[in-house]
Amino acid sequence: MFRKVLVANRGEIAVRLIRALRESGIQSVAVFSDADRRALHVRLADEAEHIGPAPSSESYLRIDRILEAASSHQAEAIHPGYGFLSENADFAAACESTGVTFIGPSSDSIRKLGSKTQARILARQAGAPVVPGTEEPATNLDHARAVARQLGYPVLLKAAAGGGGKGMRRVNTESELESAVRDASSEAERAFKNSEVYIEKVIENPRHIEIQVLGDKHGNLVHLGERECSIQRRHQKVIEECPSPLVAVHPEMRAAMGAAALKIARAAGYYNAGTAEFLVDSNRNFYFLEMNTRLQVEHPVTELVTGLDLVQLQLRIACGEPLPFHQDDVRWRGSAIECRIYAEDPDNQFLPSPGTIQQLSEPGGPGVRLDSGVYPGWTVPIDYDPLLAKLAVWSESRASSIGRMLRALDEYAVTGIRNNIGFFRDILRDECFVDAYLHTGFIEEFIKRRPSLESDSDVEQIAALVAAKHNLNGARDTRPQTAEASRWQSLGRRGQLR
Ligand code: MV4
Numbered sequence: 001m002f003r004k005v006l007v008a009n010r011g012e013i014a015v016r017l018i019r020a021l022r023e024s025g026i027q028s029v030a031v032f033s034d035a036d037r038r039a040l041h042v043r044l045a046d047e048a049e050h051i052g053p054a055p056s057s058e059s060y061l062r063i064d065r066i067l068e069a070a071s072s073h074q075a076e077a078i079h080p081g082y083g084f085l086s087e088n089a090d091f092a093a094a095c096e097s098t099g100v101t102f103i104g105p106s107s108d109s110i111r112k113l114g115s116k117t118q119a120r121i122l123a124r125q126a127g128a129p130v131v132p133g134t135e136e137p138a139t140n141l142d143h144a145r146a147v148a149r150q151l152g153y154p155v156l157l158k159a160a161a162g163g164g165g166k167g168m169r170r171v172n173t174e175s176e177l178e179s180a181v182r183d184a185s186s187e188a189e190r191a192f193k194n195s196e197v198y199i200e201k202v203i204e205n206p207r208h209i210e211i212q213v214l215g216d217k218h219g220n221l222v223h224l225g226e227r228e229c230s231i232q233r234r235h236q237k238v239i240e241e242c243p244s245p246l247v248a249v250h251p252e253m254r255a256a257m258g259a260a261a262l263k264i265a266r267a268a269g270y271y272n273a274g275t276a277e278f279l280v281d282s283n284r285n286f287y288f289l290e291m292n293t294r295l296q297v298e299h300p301v302t303e304l305v306t307g308l309d310l311v312q313l314q315l316r317i318a319c320g321e322p323l324p325f326h327q328d329d330v331r332w333r334g335s336a337i338e339c340r341i342y343a344e345d346p347d348n349q350f351l352p353s354p355g356t357i358q359q360l361s362e363p364g365g366p367g368v369r370l371d372s373g374v375y376p377g378w379t380v381p382i383d384y385d386p387l388l389a390k391l392a393v394w395s396e397s398r399a400s401s402i403g404r405m406l407r408a409l410d411e412y413a414v415t416g417i418r419n420n421i422g423f424f425r426d427i428l429r430d431e432c433f434v435d436a437y438l439h440t441g442f443i444e445e446f447i448k449r450r451p452s453l454e455s456d457s458d459v460e461q462i463a464a465l466v467a468a469k470h471n472l473n474g475a476r477d478t479r480p481q482t483a484e485a486s487r488w489q490s491l492g493r494r495g496q497l498r
Contacts, residue, residue: 001319002026002077005103006070007045009081010060012373012389013297014041017079020311029073031066033059035381040373047073054383060084063091070100077101077318079311083385086294089114103318105293109268113291117160117198119264123288126267128260131279131287133200138181144199148177151201157181159188160196163290165235167191170202203287205439206279208232209244210292211261212302214313215271216323223258224302224310225332230438231427233350238443239427240298240338242305245398245436248335250284257286264291272317273299273310297340297390300369304336304394335398337405339424341372341412343386346423354382358416363408367394367401380417388419398436402428426450 004027007017014030018041021028030045035054042048049069052059059065061084070078078100080086092107104110113119117137123130132151137160138144148155148171157180159167167188171180181197189195212224228244229237247253261276268291275296277289299310308330316324343353360376372389380386393408395401409425427433430446 002101002315004029004046004073004075005077005079005315006031006066006073006075007041007081008060008066008078009084009086010036010039010041010373010384011387012371013081013295015044015373016371017081017311018044020309020315024312024315026315029069029075031060031069033383035383038378040375040378049073054381056084056384063088063094066091067094067098067100071098075100077103077315079103079314080294082294082297087114087292101318103272103314104295105268105270105272105274109270110293112268113293115160116158116162116290117196119290120198120288122267123260123264126263128263128288129286131200131203131289134198136198137196138199139185139196141178141181144181145174145177147199148174151199154202156200156202157184157197158200159184159192159194160198161192161194162188167197203279203281205441206230206281207244207246207439208277208289209247209257209280209286210275210277210296211257212296212299212310213261213265213270213274213276214310214317214323215265215274216317217271217320218322220323221262221265221270222323222325222327222330223261224306224308224330225254226257227298227301228438229298230440231433231442232440233443237298238340239424240301241398242301242336243332245438246280246284248398253280253284253286254332260286260288264288273314297387298338300371300390300392301336301338304369304392305332305334306330307333334394334396335401336392336394337398337401338390338392339405339409340387340420341389341391341414341424342420343380343388343417344420345418346420348418350420352382352386353418354380354386355417356380357414359413360415361411361413362389363391363411365408365411367404368408369393388414399434402434 005021006029007014018028028045030042030048031051032039032042032048033052033054051065051069052062078095085091087110089107089110092102092110095102096107117135120130121135134147154170154172157169169180169184171177184197185195188197207230209226209228211226215221226244226247228241231239257278264276273295275292278286279289280286303310344350345353356379357374357376362370369392370389374388391408393401393404395404406428409421412421
């Protein structure tokens with residue numbers, strides 16, 4: 001096993017990785033920018049190295065500085081976490097050529113799966129279902145017209161180099177096609193320096209369900225089942241679950257989607273952790289979308305339900321050890337739900353809300369897991385994604401997990417900055433959520449029907465604020481209040497109303 005590993009990330013995921021390293025007796029090296037001098041991950045690591053100013057382009061994205069830090073601290077391996085350099089094939093290649101182990105797949109696998117059109121070709125050739133559409137660029141307009149007509153409108157234009165919804169354009173009729181191709185191409189050129197766009201049939205109101213895969217360097221591959229990630233806002237996941245409530249009632253889907261994900265992974269020579277994303281239509285047909293060649297934000301829900309530690313497994317795989325179990329050994333028990341706790345304002349278009357955390361009361365107790373990257377007194381920088389923590393719960397059933405999450409959210413209070421804890425309380429009580437009526441348009445519809453301060457009159461808003469200040473009742477919390485409502489609860493509510 002490695003003696004020392006550098007963590008090339010920040011925030012909650014860096015903390016998660018440092019914890020895994022500590023458990024395995026591996027020394028950890030943190031890297032940090034100017035904005036993160038006092039960050040939790042720096043405090044928890046055994047060693048730390050400053051790598052530059054706050055902007056990530058000058059710090060967490062600097063391949064040269066990170067490799068220098070690994071070398072000067074004698075780290076034998078680098079874990080990239082998610083985001084930043086985690087899916088950068090050049091970084092993985094640079095690690096490979098300097099003799100540092102990149103804890104992830106080979107640079108070759110990252111490259112093969114990085115282009116969406118290349119990944120589509122690979123998946124199709126491997127025998128996995130892909131969304132009907134093209135693989136070649138839609139540059140020839142006559143060809144694009146013929147393809148779209150054959151697929152049937154509406155169609156979707158997507159950037160080959162895109163991902164995460166950037167550079168996507170829906171085309172409802174043939175008359176819109178020409179200008180849409182032009183617009184999508186120039187947008188793709190600006191965003192990705194690659195103007196290539198291709199055409200897919202539109203899957204209406206799909207679910208987003210993804211399969212976790214794990215492979216070792218000896219060609220063994222297993223899947224760890226699915227995560228339901230349909231609750232998203234502007235292509236940012238908000239709540240994730242394992243199992244998918246849809247797969248829970250159609251268990252044959254897990255084996256079928258798992259087999260498809262493994263075909264793709266095998267065709268890419270994949271090792272370490274990866275995730276195959278699928279769209280699922282209303283007839284339960286599934287289509288491969290893209291492969292994420294990293295550990296994902298939402299990995300804890302898979303860990304809670306399978307009982308496996310994905311980061312420990314990543315470390316063993318990176319060292320060349322074989323997977324310590326077979327597909328048949330994987331079991332799924334109970335239900336896990338994760339909420340992404342953000343420093344953002346749900347009552348003001350989810351604008352980021354950086355600043356100094358005053359009070360912090362964190363949930364705990366049975367079945368509660370909090371992956372947090374913050375502490376009271378710390379200032380959440382404006383320079384990065386404002387994810388404060390991930391709150392995940394496990395229980396025997398989905399219904400009891402929802403109850404447990406509501407209980408944990410009620411224990412959670414953050415003051416000094418705005419956050420989305422109250423927003424989650426509303427979602428988890430929503431009838432459609434409880435009934436598992438989930439699709440990628442859920443949040444948009446939920447926001448319209450959600451009882452919100454914004455839709456109230458000024459007088460009602462002021463009344464709600466006064467009531468909350470005096471702890472008469474929560475602004476959006478209609479449960480009867482007990483006389484002994486805790487101080488933390490009132491602090492939390494006040495924090496949300498600031
Ligand atoms: C689609 C689609 C419908 N049909 N492709 C958005 C992110 C990118 N990874 C793919 N996305 C979509 N591709 C076809 N052919 C709908 C979406 C989509 C979506 C997908 C997953 C999760 C949330 C989404 C929200 C809006 C649209």
